[in-house]
Amino acid sequence: MTETPQDIREDGQRQAAILASALPYLRRYAGDTIVVKYGGHAMGVDHLSNAFGHDIALLKLVGVNPIIVHGGGPQISAMLERLQLRSTFIDGLRVTDAAMVEIIEMVLSGSVNKQVADLINRAGALAVGISGKDGGLIRARKLTRTVRDEDSLIERELDLGFVGEPSKIDPRVLYSLLGSGLIPVIAPVGVGDQGETFNINADTAAGAISGAVNASRLLMLTDVPGVLDENGKLIPELTAEDAQRRIEAGQITGGMIPKVETCLKAVREGAKAAVILDGRVPHACLLELFTKSGSGTLIRGT
Numbered sequence: 094m095t096e097t098p099q100d101i102r103e104d105g106q107r108q109a110a111i112l113a114s115a116l117p118y119l120r121r122y123a124g125d126t127i128v129v130k131y132g133g134h135a136m137g138v139d140h141l142s143n144a145f146g147h148d149i150a151l152l153k154l155v156g157v158n159p160i161i162v163h164g165g166g167p168q169i170s171a172m173l174e175r176l177q178l179r180s181t182f183i184d185g186l187r188v189t190d191a192a193m194v195e196i197i198e199m200v201l202s203g204s205v206n207k208q209v210a211d212l213i214n215r216a217g218a219l220a221v222g223i224s225g226k227d228g229g230l231i232r233a234r235k236l237t238r239t240v241r242d243e244d245s246l247i248e249r250e251l252d253l254g255f256v257g258e259p260s261k262i263d264p265r266v267l268y269s270l271l272g273s274g275l276i277p278v279i280a281p282v283g284v285g286d287q288g289e290t291f292n293i294n295a296d297t298a299a300g301a302i303s304g305a306v307n308a309s310r311l312l313m314l315t316d317v318p319g320v321l322d323e324n325g326k327l328i329p330e331l332t333a334e335d336a337q338r339r340i341e342a343g344q345i346t347g348g349m350i351p352k353v354e355t356c357l358k359a360v361r362e363g364a365k366a367a368v369i370l371d372g373r374v375p376h377a378c379l380l381e382l383f384t385k386s387g388s389g390t391l392i393r394g395t
């Protein structure tokens with residue numbers, strides 16, 4: 094069916110009404126810093142990754158300062174498989190030996206980092222890809238994990254190799270890029286006191302960065318609508334006490350535990366709020382920030 098001039102006029106009026114209704118939200122976030130964690134799973138889906146690039150470019154155009162921290166778990170796994178290296182996970186963290194950390198750095202700060210920057214650049218903004226090593230952004234230390242044997246109750250330490258956690262964030266390089274109108278795109282790799290390279294979980298890196306820059310929002314894009322209750326219903330807002338209770342009750346499990354804990358830590362360390370939201374929904378970032386139907390689970394600072 095061909096469009097009539099009236100169809101075109103009505104369509105234009107609808108679009109203008111949508112733009113006008115976003116005004117209070119645009120005003121609310123103008124000048125704010127928003128950290129977005131963009132996971133490796135979402136990158137493989139073309140229409141979602143293009144929509145993501147457009148959302149970030151649009152945020153920048155309307156005066157928000159987006160900072161992107163990306164993952165790349167599936168991309169790392171694919172490369173390790175091609176090289177016939179097997180990786181194992183403990184509590185969602187990839188046990189990383191010396192040979193692997195070199196490859197992981199190549200994948201994260203090489204191909205994945207440039208792909209994410211390119212998505213945004215193609216949408217008309219200017220993104221610059223860096224890793225946590227650049228400008229001394231992420232100083233890291235070895236992460237340790239202890240497990241308690243169920244029978245003997247004896248605790249033992251697990252060696253995750255070159256898996257790190259941020260010990261210090263120096264955000265100067267971010268301010269410098271933001272000050273020049275650029276969008277930082279960060280690969281979650283950090284440097285240790287002895288110059289070692291550490292593989293850092295991307296959620297953890299995003300949480301630490303959002304705290305250090307006092308982000309007004311940390312948006313954690315994932316593959317579920319947010320934190321779900323025992324009936325699979327979305328929990329719109331979660332407090333620290335509630336989160337703790339649900340973790341202890343085994344209602345929040347697996348990869349959602351470190352995600353929720355990262356959000357709680359981020360708001361303790363300076364982020365104003367964190368949201369866990371569904372990255373499978375096209376334009377998830379715009380929906381969250383600029384519409385009434387803000388989705389996902391909100392975790393507020395006190």
Ligand SMILES: Nc1ncnc2c1ncn2[C@@H]1O[C@H](COP(=O)(O)OP(=O)(O)O)[C@@H](O)[C@H]1O
Pocket residue numbers: 132134185296314315316317319320321322344345346347348349350352
């Ligand atoms: N209460 C919960 N609400 C939502 N997801 C949960 C919950 N408990 C466990 N999960 C699991 O956590 C997963 C998200 O964590 P993860 O797989 O690490 O995400 P990502 O790869 O996006 O970082 C969900 O796909 C789901 O399987």
Ligand SMILES: CC(=O)N[C@@H](CCC(=O)OP(=O)(O)O)C(=O)O
Pocket residue numbers: 131132133134163164165166167169185186187197256257281292293294295296
């Ligand atoms: C220590 C650790 O597990 N690091 C992650 C880093 C990438 C990541 O976190 O990617 P996603 O966000 O796509 O899962 C890894 O090696 O897979």
